Amino acid sequence: MTLLQDIDRDQILAADKEWWRGAVIYQIYPRSFQDSNHDGVGDLAGIIHRLGHIADLGVDAIWISPFFRSPMLDFGYDVSDYRDVDPMFGSLGDFDALIDRAHDLGLKVLIDLVLSHTSNQHPWFHESQTSRDNPKSDWYVWADAKPDGSPPNNWLSIFGGSAWEWSGDRMQYFLHNFLKEQPDLNLHNADVQDELLSVARFWLDRGVDGFRLDTINFYFHDQQLRDNPALAPERRNASIAPEVNPYNWQEHLYDKNQPENLDFLRRFRALLDEYPAATAVGEVGDAQRGMEIQAQYTAGGDKVHMCYSFEFLSGTVPDAARVAEVLTEYEAKIGDGWACWAFSNHDVVRHASRWNLGEDARRLYAALLLSLRGSVCLYQGEELGLTEAYVSYEDLQDPYGIRFWPKFKGRDGCRTPMPWISDNHNGGFSDEKPWLPVAVEHLQRAVGNQVGDDASTLAFYRRMIGFRKAWAPLSKGDLTDLRAADGIVSFQRSHGDQRLFCAFNMTNLANPAALPDGAWRQDMGTPFTATLDDSGRQVTLPPYQAFFAAKDAA
Numbered sequence: 427m428t429l430l431q432d433i434d435r436d437q438i439l440a441a442d443k444e445w446w447r448g449a450v451i452y453q454i455y456p457r458s459f460q461d462s463n464h465d466g467v468g469d470l471a472g473i474i475h476r477l478g479h480i481a482d483l484g485v486d487a488i489w490i491s492p493f494f495r496s497p498m499l500d501f502g503y504d505v506s507d508y509r510d511v512d513p514m515f516g517s518l519g520d521f522d523a524l525i526d527r528a529h530d531l532g533l534k535v536l537i538d539l540v541l542s543h544t545s546n547q548h549p550w551f552h553e554s555q556t557s558r559d560n561p562k563s564d565w566y567v568w569a570d571a572k573p574d575g576s577p578p579n580n581w582l583s584i585f586g587g588s589a590w591e592w593s594g595d596r597m598q599y600f601l602h603n604f605l606k607e608q609p610d611l612n613l614h615n616a617d618v619q620d621e622l623l624s625v626a627r628f629w630l631d632r633g634v635d636g637f638r639l640d641t642i643n644f645y646f647h648d649q650q651l652r653d654n655p656a657l658a659p660e661r662r663n664a665s666i667a668p669e670v671n672p673y674n675w676q677e678h679l680y681d682k683n684q685p686e687n688l689d690f691l692r693r694f695r696a697l698l699d700e701y702p703a704a705t706a707v708g709e710v711g712d713a714q715r716g717m718e719i720q721a722q723y724t725a726g727g728d729k730v731h732m733c734y735s736f737e738f739l740s741g742t743v744p745d746a747a748r749v750a751e752v753l754t755e756y757e758a759k760i761g762d763g764w765a766c767w768a769f770s771n772h773d774v775v776r777h778a779s780r781w782n783l784g785e786d787a788r789r790l791y792a793a794l795l796l797s798l799r800g801s802v803c804l805y806q807g808e809e810l811g812l813t814e815a816y817v818s819y820e821d822l823q824d825p826y827g828i829r830f831w832p833k834f835k836g837r838d839g840c841r842t843p844m845p846w847i848s849d850n851h852n853g854g855f856s857d858e859k860p861w862l863p864v865a866v867e868h869l870q871r872a873v874g875n876q877v878g879d880d881a882s883t884l885a886f887y888r889r890m891i892g893f894r895k896a897w898a899p900l901s902k903g904d905l906t907d908l909r910a911a912d913g914i915v916s917f918q919r920s921h922g923d924q925r926l927f928c929a930f931n932m933t934n935l936a937n938p939a940a941l942p943d944g945a946w947r948q949d950m951g952t953p954f955t956a957t958l959d960d961s962g963r964q965v966t967l968p969p970y971q972a973f974f975a976a977k978d979a980a
Contacts, residue, residue, distance in 0.1 A: 441702035441703040442703055443702070443703045445486065445534065445703055445705075446487075446636070446703075446705040446707075446731050446732065446801060447731075447764065447801065447901070447902060448800070448801055448894075448900070448901025448902050449485075449486035449487055449534075449801045449802070449901075450484070450485040450486050450487075450796070450801070450802045450804065450891055450894065450895075451485065451486065451487045451488070451489050451536065451707070451766070451801065451802065451803045451804070452480050452483065452485045452487070452488050452489070452803075452804050452806065453488075453489045453491065453771060453772070453803055453804065453805045453806060454473055454480075454488055454489065454490045454491065454806055455468075455491045455772045455805075455806055455841055456468050456469065456470065456472075456473060456490055456491060456493050456502075456515055457501060457502075457841070457861060458806070458841050458842060458843045458844060458855070458860075458861075458862065459472055459473055459476060459806060459843075459844055459855075460472030460473060460475055460476045460844065460846070460855060461843075461855055461856035461857075461858070461860070462475060464856065464857050464858050465514070465856075465858060466856050466858040466859050466860045466861050467514050467515075467856075467860075467861050468515075468843070468855070468856075469514065469515045469516050469520075470493060470511065470515050470516040470517075470520040470521055470523075470524050471516055471520055471523075473490070473524055474520075474523060474524050474527050476844075476846075477524075477527055477528055477531055477533065478531070479873060480531075480533065481531040481532065481533055482888065483804075483809060483887060483888055483891060484888055484891040484892050484895060485533070485804065485891060486533070486534060487533060487534035487535065487536055487635065488528060488533055488534070488535055488536065489536040489537070489538065489638045489707075489803065490535070490536070490537050490538060491538045491772055492505065492537075492538045492540060492640075493511055493512060493515040493516075493521070493537075494506075494507060494508055494510065494511065494512060494540075495507035495510045495511070495512045495513075496512055496545055497545055497547050497607070498512075498514075499545070499605055499607050499608075499825065500604065500605055500607075500608060500825065501823070501824075502538075503538075503540050503604070503608070503640060504543075504544070504545035504546075504547075504605065504607060504608050505540050505544050505545055505548065506544070506545040506547040506548045506549075507548070508625040508628070509625065509628050518632075521632070522632060522633070525632065525633040525634065526633075529633070534635035534636070535633070535634050535635050536634065536635060536636045536637055536638050536705070536707070537629060537634050537637060537638070538637070538638045538640055539625070539626065539629075539637040539638070539639055539640065540640040540641075541611070541613075541622050541625075541639065541640070541645060542603065542610060542611065542613075542640065542641045542642075542644040542645050543602065543603065543604065543608045543609060543610045543611055543644075544608070544609065544611060545607060545608065546606075546607045546608070546609055547607075550562050550565050550566075551565075551566060551609055553565075554566045554568075555593050555595045555596055555600070556595060556596075557595075557596065558596055558598070564612055564615050565611060565612055565615060565617070565618050566600055566601070566609045566610060566611060566612055567600060567601035567609075567610045567611075567612045567647055568593075568596060568598045568599070568600050568601075568612075569590070569598060569599050569600075569601070569651055570598055570599075571592075571598070571599060577589075577590035577599055578590060578599055578651050579651050579652065579653045579654075579680075580653045580654060580676070581601070581603075581653075581654060581676075581680070581681040582654075582672060582673045582676060583602060583603060583604060583605075583606075583673070584603060584604055584666070584667050584671070584673055584711075585604050585605050585825065585826055585829060586671060586673075586826075586829045586830065589601055589602055589603055589681065590602075591606040591609075601647065603641070603644055603681065603682070605825060610644075610647070613645045613646050613686075613687075613690060614646065614647075614649060614686065619690055619693065623693060623694065623697050626694065626697055626698075627697060630697075630698075630701050630704055634704075635703065635704060635705065636698065636704045636705035636706050636707075636731075637705075637706045637707075638706075638707050638708075638709065639706055639707070639708040639709065639730065640709055641709055641711055642687075642691075642708030642709055642710060642723065642730070642733065643682050643683050643687065643708075643710050643711060643712055643719050643723075644681075644682045644711065645684075645687050645690060646682075646684035646686045646687050646690070647680070647681055647682070647684065648679075648680035648681070648684060650680075651680070652679075652680045653680070654676040654677055654678055654679055654680055654681060655676070655677050655679065656675060656676065656677070657674070657675055657676055657677040657714075661677075661714065662674045662675065662713075663713035663714065663740070664713075664740070664741065665713050665716075665736040665737075665739065665740035665741075665742075666711050666712065666713045666736060667713075668830060668833070668834035669833075669834075670830050670833045670834050671830065671834075674713065677714065678712065678714075682711075682712070683712060683715065683719060687723075688722070688723075688729065691723060691729040691730055692728050692729055694706065694729075694730070695728055695729050695730060695731075696728075698731075705731045705732070706730040706731055706732075707730070707731065707732045707733065707734065707766045707801070707803075708720075708723055708724075708730045708732075708733040708734075709733070709734060710723065710733050710734065710735040710736075711735075711736070712735070712736075713736070716735030716736055716737065717735050717737065717752075717755055717756060717759055717760075718759055719733075719735070720733040720734070720735045720759075720760070720763065720765060721759040721760045721761060721763045722763075723763070724760070724763030724764050724765075725761050725762055725763045726762065727762070731764060732763075732764040732765060732766040732800070732801055733763075733764075733765065733766065734765060734766040734767065734768055734803065737752045737756075738752065738767060738768065738769055738795075739768060739769070739770075739771065739773075739774050740774075741775075741780055741781075743781045743782075744781070744791075744932075745913070745932050745933075746910040746911075746912075746913050746914055746915040746930070746932045746933075747910050749794070749910065749915045749930075749932070750908055750909070750910035750915050753798070753905065753908055753917070754908060757799075757905060757908070764800060764801065765798075765799070765800035765801070766800055766801040766802065766803055767795055767798050767800050767801070767802050767803070768795075768802070768803040768804075768805070769791060769795055769808070770804075770805040770808050770840065771803065771805045771840075772805065772837065772840060772841055773837055773840075774837075774840065775814045775839060775840060776805075776807075776808070776812060776813055776814045776839070776840045777791065777808075778811060778812065778813045778814070779813045779814035779839075780814070784970070785811065785883070786969065786970035786971070787932075787970045788811050788883065789883065789886050789953070789970070790930055790931070790932065790970040790971065790972055792808075792886065792887060792890060793890055793930065793952075793953070793954070793972040794915075794930050794972070796890050796891060796893075796894045796900070797894070797900055797919070797928050797930075797972075797974075798905075799903070799904065799905040799919065804887075805840070806844055807844055807845075807868075808887075809883065809884055809887040809888075810845070810868075810871045810872075810873065810876060810883055810884055811871055811883035812845075812865075812868055812871060813865075813867065813868075814839040814840055815838075815839045815840075815842040815862075815863075815865035815867075815868065816839065816865070817835070817838040817839050817842065817862060817863065819831055819832070821838070821862065821863055822835075822836060822838055823838055823861065823862060824836035824837045824838045824841075838862055841862060842860075842862045842863065842864060842865050842868070843855035843856070843860045843862065843864050844873075845864060845865075845868040845869050845871060845872040845873070846872055846873050846874060847872050847873070847874040847875075848869045848870060848872040848874060848875050851864070852864050853868065853869055853872055854872070854874070871883070886953050889951075889952075889953045890952075890953055893950070893951060893952055893953070893974075896951070897919075897924065897926060897950070897976070898921045898922065898924060899919035899920050899921040899924050899925065899926045900919055900926065902921050903919040903920050903921030903924075903926075904919065904920050904921070905917050905918070905919055906918050906920065907942060912933075912937045912938075913931060913932055913933035913935070913937055914929055914930065914931050914932070914933075914937050914939050914967060915929070915930050915932065916928060916929035916930070916939055918942070923978050924976065924978065925976065925977050925978070926974055926975070926976050927941055927942065927946060927973075927974065927975045927976075927977075928972070928973075928974055929965070929967060929972065929973045929974075930967075930972045931967035931968070931969060931970060931971050931972070932970070933969060933970075934969045934970065935969055936966055936967065936968050936969060937966070937967055938964055938965070938966050938967070939964065939965050939966075939967055939973065940963060940964050941958070941962075941963050941964065941965070941975060943963075944977050945962070945977055946958065946962065946975035946976065946977050947975060947976055947977065948973075948974070948975045948976075950974055950975070950976055952972070952974045954971055954972050954973060954974070955971075956968060956971050956972075956973045958975070
């Protein structure tokens with residue numbers, strides 16, 4: 427292992443602290459990426475074995491979902507030891523080897539840090555619940571019952587039911603925004619903050635390049651424990667919780683999104699700034715004010731570097747008008763902040779299925795994602811064009827899906843194993859029965875089937891990522907002249923002396939798009955074939971096709 431203090435000072439000075447701005451980050455869900463030890467569950471050694479595939483995509487970094495010690499009731503998001511690797515994934519030595527191999531391939535490494543809550547099996551919680559006066563008695567959110575014995579207030583859990591669970595040991599309730607086995611830490615306690623920052627330092631010293639911060643807006647709660655008000659039905663939004671969950675019926679003013687979080691994020695950023703080029707991307711889970719919070723948390727250069735919210739992770743199909751609406755709001759609110767865009771991840775139905783996209787549409791949306799102002803997260807298998815897998819009730823693992831079945835089937839369908847080869851019923855993921863079944867329809871899209879095929883979805887992603895990296899306006903530039911008409915959304919991206927015109931036909935009909943004034947050139951090496959007409963001012967876009975043109979900025 428190479429600790430930070432062993433790194434040559436010249437390397438530190440040469441580090442690009444802005445590498446994250448416009449980066450493409452590939453999310454790995456370790457349970458489902460590659461099994462190396464024949465137990466049906468993916469692991470760190472398996473990731474090492476497959477890092478070449480990710481490097482060949484041309485991305486800048488990987489984000490690894492949690493691999494810490496855990497009872498795995500929420501598959502690693504219930505941490506019982508922040509400073510160790512769960513044996514099912516390997517060891518700290520395996521993680522060090524992963525860091526070294528990724529860095530050798532030019533990949534930065536971000537890890538998923540869960541700071542809002544722990545497992546109830548964490549030693550901190552064991553101690554906290556024993557009494558009201560032990561050294562860690564205030565490390566979690568405890569509150570007395572109401573006189574009638576009911577919970578302290580009306581706060582709800584994202585996973586269903588009350589956000590409060592009774593403890594007979596303390597004769598009090600504790601707060602859990604997720605499973606009752608995931609008690610919320612009390613970040614109003616300075617000792618808790620100090621310990622969590624120490625955890626972050628532990629991993630930075632092992633060589634990680636930063637963090638994805640889970641549920642970043644859940645860190646603090648209202649200390650007065652005020653009830654959340656009801657949310658009018660017309661304002662309800664199922665982007666954070668499924669429609670069957672009454673969590674959507676509240677306006678979450680007091681159980682999250684508290685102003686005290688800003689000072690903690692400043693402390694976290696100050697820690698990151700001690701390291702050569704560390705970064706953080708936060709997950710903002712809020713259905714009403716996600717983009718506003720995203721802007722607030724990334725503004726000023728003294729909090730986290732980037733955040734993502736759920737505008738494009740919801741079930742609302744982003745047609746041209748919707749894309750323009752989201753980008754207009756983003757540009758109006760973000761200021762000097764920075765977004766990290768995603769269409770899919772481990773918590774939502776894969777967007778190919780969520781938006782019912784055919785092959786051409788999947789590629790168009792990939793081109794759009796890789797053309798937005800901000801950084802980008804791709805979820806494993808997205809580059810293969812994977813759809814949501816069907817998982818029968820008997821095979822379900824996700825407690826969220828089991829709770830709300832059948833109207834909400836949970837998150838297992840986006841977490842099934844990666845298909846590496848097609849001539850194996852487990853897709854080359856494992857020699858043993860996988861923890862979730864491999865979808866039969868995914869086998870035809872296996873990596874082995876697509877490598878070497880210039881017409882494949884994988885080849886398209888490689889080419890589009892390469893195109894993004896070749897043109898600085900796409901990764902670093904401003905976004906202006908945003909328009910939506912006749913099913914086409916278009917905008918300009920500019921950086922330095924380069925300007926790009928980008929247009930996306932989001933319909934199944936051919937549609938014309940007019941270019942702004944100027945002499946535009948179109949031989950840019952994009953994966954699309956539409957060309958300008960003789961006037962040089964208009965292009966007819968076939969269904970689900972994009973067009974890019976360039977000129978020098980005035």
